[in-house]
Amino acid sequence: MQVKTFTGASSQEILARIKAEMGPEAVIIGNRTFKKNGEICHEITAGIDRNPISAQQPVSGGPGEGMMPSGWSEWHKDWLQIKEQLFALMKPAIQMERLTPRQRVALEYLQREGVSDSVAVDLYKHLLAQPGSSVLECLCDMVPVRGWSAGNWPQRWHLLAGPYGSGKTTAALRYALQWKQWEPEARIAFINADCLRGNGRLVLRHWAELSDFLYLEASDASGMEKALRACREAAIVFIDTPGMSRACTLRDWRTQMGLGKLDCASHLTLTPLWGGVQMDQFLSTYAPDGAASLIWTHLDEAACYGGIVNVARATNLPVSGLSCGAELKKSMVPATEPLIWRLIFKRQLPGELAGGNTAVSPSGARA
Ligand SMILES: Nc1nc2c(ncn2[C@@H]2O[C@H](COP(=O)(O)OP(=O)(O)OP(=O)(O)O)[C@@H](O)[C@H]2O)c(=O)[nH]1
Ligand SMILES: [Mg+2]
Known part of the structure; x- marks a missing residue:
């Protein structure tokens, strides 16, 4: 809006x-x-x-x-509910008999997996507009993917954002560790802007030291200014952020920290555990900041994955990473279309494929 x-x-x-x-x-x-x-x-x-x-x-x-x-957020919430009800009214207009049996089975399955009515109606219209196309072809148009790789993400600054506990710090470390594998000589820096709380701070600091990353802390705008200057030599910089309160959007926070104009890629960590209204609330806090990608976390804890399609449709943001475990290593893979569709249609976790066909080269090409 x-x-x-x-x-x-x-x-x-x-x-x-x-x-x-x-x-x-x-x-x-x-x-x-x-x-x-x-x-x-x-x-x-x-x-x-x-x-x-x-x-x-x-x-x-x-x-x-x-x-x-x-009162905007209340109004927005009402509007989303009205919209969803309108799509629910339109749903009977989906004439399943106009679809091929395979398309019908896939659409019904997606609806059971939590794909919203509006996305179902959208998909139905896509299928009718492109006769003969498969559900997967249409879904690929609706769910963009840009896996984490040096080729796909050449930006120097990367900011990890998302609700508390959504996996920001672990995702940042995992992305940095993957980068180190691709470019062992690259100087990697971390700016911890969530340094006033204990737990994540210790983990981040520990791993940064172990992995020879430059580690800096910035709790306010002047600290951030110093940290940005100290990263002059770094080839790639990750900024770990705190979760936002309901009164503060990511854009507000970036402005307060003097990061409003920094040309960085913001990666949002989200989990399919959150349902419609909660997810909409988080998206309105984090996504309108010009976010660059979505990282899906806690996939191993989710029961169904239709929400991934809903969020892709709502934000049009590409998925860059898939995380399916609490361990720092071997629990995150760069997103690819096959991994996402196996997850949604077969509930197959990316980790189960790791070591085989999920390896991705630094340029983003599948190995
Ligand atoms: N099961 C599971 N646990 C995960 C996953 N990703 C992260 N975790 C765990 O979730 C917890 C929170 O992860 P963090 O990376 O600290 O999340 P955060 O968003 O930085 O949290 P705050 O800094 O407290 O806002 C940690 O115990 C992680 O090990 C995942 O994909 N699956
Ligand atoms: Mg953290």
Whole structure:
């Protein structure tokens, strides 16, 4: 959802601007009238649902633009529920008899595995629009994949973000250890921006020392500034972040830490253990920051994996990693399409394939 606040001398003029700029589908979220320098001003906040969360551009411009109005999250939650109900109403419009038996079986299976009604309707429309195509072909268009590799992720700065306990620190270490295998000479640095709490800090510090990574801590903007400078020589830098409270989005936090303009790839650690409303809440906190990829963690603890398709559809973000164990080593593999589809359709964990066909070269090519 893109939100923008417009001000002007009359409501009519503002409404015309909203329509011209955001289109006829924009909805009015709030309005107020106030006096500025003795003149009456009108202010209207409008929103439009531009499908993928990640496609939202950070809103630039005057102060207040892009800020969520008060009560926004409640409104957003209601809107998502209404949307889901609308899709539930549309679901009977899925005429299974128009699909081939294989397509039908696959669609029914996905629905049982937790794929949302909106995604099911989407998939059905894709299948009808491309007669003869397989469900997997359509799903590949809907779930982008860009596995962790030097070729796929040449950025120097990588930020790991996600809810508390979702696996940020372990994912960062695993990505760094994989990088070290590919480029043993590369100088790898870690900035721990979650250094005020004990547990993860000790683990990270321990492994950084063992693996000869440069280890720095930054609990505020000035600490971060120093840490960024100290990483001058590093070929690749991982920034480990704390979980966000409900009042603070990842974008707010980056701004507070002076990272607003840092050109880094943000990888979000998520687990399929969270259901629809909870996942939507997390996505609204972490994804609109221009996130680069999703890392699915705690896969070994999940009962079904349809949520992976729902999140891909909602964010349009590629999956970069799959984690299926608490151990630091051999529990994470770079994502590939076959691994994801085996996970969703056969509940086969990537770890069970490790050592064979999951090996990925630094360029991202399958070995
Ligand atoms: N079973 C299982 N455990 C995992 C997985 N990934 C991480 N863990 C474990 O989950 C716990 C939390 O992982 P962390 O990497 O510390 O998560 P975090 O997001 O950094 O946590 P905070 O820093 O506390 O917010 C640790 O005990 C990890 O070993 C996974 O894929 N499966
Ligand atoms: Mg951590």
